[in-house]
Amino acid sequence: MTEYHKPVMLQECLEGLRIDPQGTYVDVTFGGGGHSKKILEHLKGGRLIAFDQDDDARIEAEKIGNRSLTFCQANFMHMKRYLKLNGVTQVNGILADLGISSHQIDSPERGFSTRFDGPLDMRMDQHASVTAAKVLNEYPEDQLHKILGMYGELKNARTAARLIAQFRVDRPLEKTTDLKSALQSAAPRGKENKYFAQVFQALRIEVNEEMKALEDFLHQCGEVMSPGGRLVVMSYHSLEDRMVKNYMMKGKMFGDVEKDFYGNELRPFKPVNKKPIEASADEVAENNRARSAKLRVAEKL
Incomplete structure (x- = not known):
């Protein structure tokens, strides 16, 4: 796990999800499986559906061998469709760790890093x-x-x-x-x-059409989340964080929150933390990627 990708704010993510051992959870950014493995440790009778479009992530997922895990090699913008294909219509929690994994950054042939001389590729889905x-x-x-x-x-x-x-x-x-x-x-x-x-x-x-994928994904979260379920999203730059914040507060990426005839706000979630959670100084010293991470948690109304 640490060789492939060191998960950021692992404990904070788990606390944000507030895991029910018999619940159904989704990790839409499997990567090296760091967060998924910890979620699986908390499940007893529950289920985890993990997503990643990367071939390397699929190989990592195959190593786990846990019957509670279902891996979908797909972009998270297709989350609702793949959940339905796997007989899931409602979930208790969704985790998204946006951006790219350490493994992708450290692979010169992928072209993600400014540190190496590699091809100008940058595809998360190598078949795109x-x-x-x-x-x-x-x-x-x-x-x-x-x-x-x-x-x-x-x-x-x-x-x-x-x-x-x-x-x-x-x-x-x-x-x-x-x-x-x-x-x-x-x-x-x-x-x-x-x-x-x-x-x-x-x-x-x-x-990778990341902004479109994020917008599509966030709207689907409101459709598949059970009341009281938790949405936990970690972002690494202001564009993503702004979209996540707006969606959690208003139910949409842009504009003001919509209201019904009686003036009640129409939004699927309420933020659990008003300000984003940031990594501790110790974690940043140990894992530089945590430096710019902002974690937001919201609960389904």
Whole structure:
């Protein structure tokens, strides 16, 4: 578990789920199985349905060999459909640990990390057709500008898009080092690592349609969760956290909460914690990935 992926805020996630040993739970981001294994330890007669689109995650899941576990190799945006296929219509808790696993970051051939020279891939589902290279080489400059500004929150997104468009005139961007070379002059002096991390984040979100998947998934949570059930979501950047916060508070990603004829708020969940839970200083010192993690918990009304 620790070799593949060290789960962040493991104890806080379990406490947030408030596990009933005979309940049905969903882990929509199985990864290396760190959270799933701990949930299974608490189940006696209960059931866990786990999701992940990554081939490596499926291999990790096969190693567990627990009859209470059902693994679905699918994007969590299809959660409700796969639950139905497995005879499940209502669940007692859902856990989502968004972002990418340590294992994916540490595999140079996946192209997720700024630290290695690898192919510009970034697909979580290795059977998908869109790669980071396809985005960089084929998207129009104005679309690149939008992606880098919106998903990477780059202050100089227009400049970055122009530099990428200029670079690809001579040769296609194929490696992570090509991308860094193209944007070298745009990266702020002394903050290059942070800048490239934002660029890589923007591309990863676009390649994997992460914002659309998250929005679809959150709406399905309200449909499948039993009253009193818990939704536990951990995010690693402000775009995700804002969507999760809005959904938990208002039942929608954008705009104000809707009300019925009598003025009662129409929302499926109520937040358990007003402010997000953050990792302790000790955990951050031990696991750098926990540094930016924000955990939110909500209960089904």
